[in-house]
Amino acid sequence: DAGVTQSPTHLIKTRGQHVTLRCSPISGHKSVSWYQQVLGQGPQFIFQYYEKEERGRGNFPDRFSARQFPNYSSELNVNALLLGDSALYLCASREWGMGTYEQYFGPGTRLTVT
Amino acid sequence: QKEVEQNSGPLSVPEGAIASLNCTYSDRVSQSFFWYRQYSGKSPELIMSIYSNGDKEDGRFTAQLNKASQYVSLLIRDSQPSDSATYLCAPYILTGGGNKLTFGTGTQLKVEL
Numbered sequence: 001d002a003g004v005t006q007s008p009t010h011l012i013k014t015r016g017q018h019v020t021l022r023c024s025p026i027s028g029h030k031s032v033s034w035y036q037q038v039l040g041q042g043p044q045f046i047f048q049y050y051e052k053e054e055r056g057r058g059n060f061p062d063r064f065s066a067r068q069f070p071n072y073s074s075e076l077n078v079n080a081l082l083l084g085d086s087a088l089y090l091c092a093s094r095e096w097g098m099g100t101y102e103q104y105f106g107p108g109t110r111l112t113v114t
Numbered sequence: 115q116k117e118v119e120q121n122s123g124p125l126s127v128p129e130g131a132i133a134s135l136n137c138t139y140s141d142r143v144s145q146s147f148f149w150y151r152q153y154s155g156k157s158p159e160l161i162m163s164i165y166s167n168g169d170k171e172d173g174r175f176t177a178q179l180n181k182a183s184q185y186v187s188l189l190i191r192d193s194q195p196s197d198s199a200t201y202l203c204a205p206y207i208l209t210g211g212g213n214k215l216t217f218g219t220g221t222q223l224k225v226e227l
Contacts, residue, residue, distance in 0.1 A: 042118070043215070043217050056214055057212060058214065090157055101146045103160070
């Protein structure tokens with residue numbers, strides 16, 4: 001079975017630009033979460049979506065937004081990019097309502113802001 | 115106090131030895147705990163989950179959970195050079211702001227020949 005997929009793999013943007021990152025969950029998984037991982041740190045929670053609704057938001061500015069589509073895929077948008085937004089952006093999917101909470105990560109999108 | 119604390123390492127063990135990785139967490143409500151392995155430049159890979167106090171074994175890996183002490187550990191038996199990676203401890207926290215994995219900074223493990 002295919003795992004979580006993300007696109008693009010790498011991205012280079014300039015300060016002030018915006019970026020859209022995409023994620024497709026494991027087949028049958030209805031929940032998607034986004035995390036940001038800067039070098040040397042653990043992933044930090046950004047958003048969680050289930051059935052197209054936002055179910056959680058981490059401590060990130062309003063420049064960060066996301067949405068989930070009817071096919072459960074998701075996109076993360078970041079506006080007015082700052083140098084500090086350079087990081088590995090991870091998407092994770094999980095089943096919902098099954099009594100378990102395992103999340104499986106995709107390969108990530110490496111964003112570099114110059 | 116950090117939500118999740120791990121010794122950053124590096125933890126060096128000889129091939130064939132037992133590696134012991136430790137983690138403490140601050141949220142008393144956490145019920146689910148996960149260990150992820152992350153190779154340099156790659157994304158985290160789920161290797162163990164544990165929900166109840168005690169031990170859970172899966173192959174060469176054993177996770178141990180003590181909710182009263184807010185402590186979770188991972189033992190790797192017969193360590194191999196391929197186990198060299200960063201190990202991330204992640205309690206699953208149910209909050210008003212959403213359910214989320216909360217990660218420590220990870221412990222770097224080096225298995226030496």
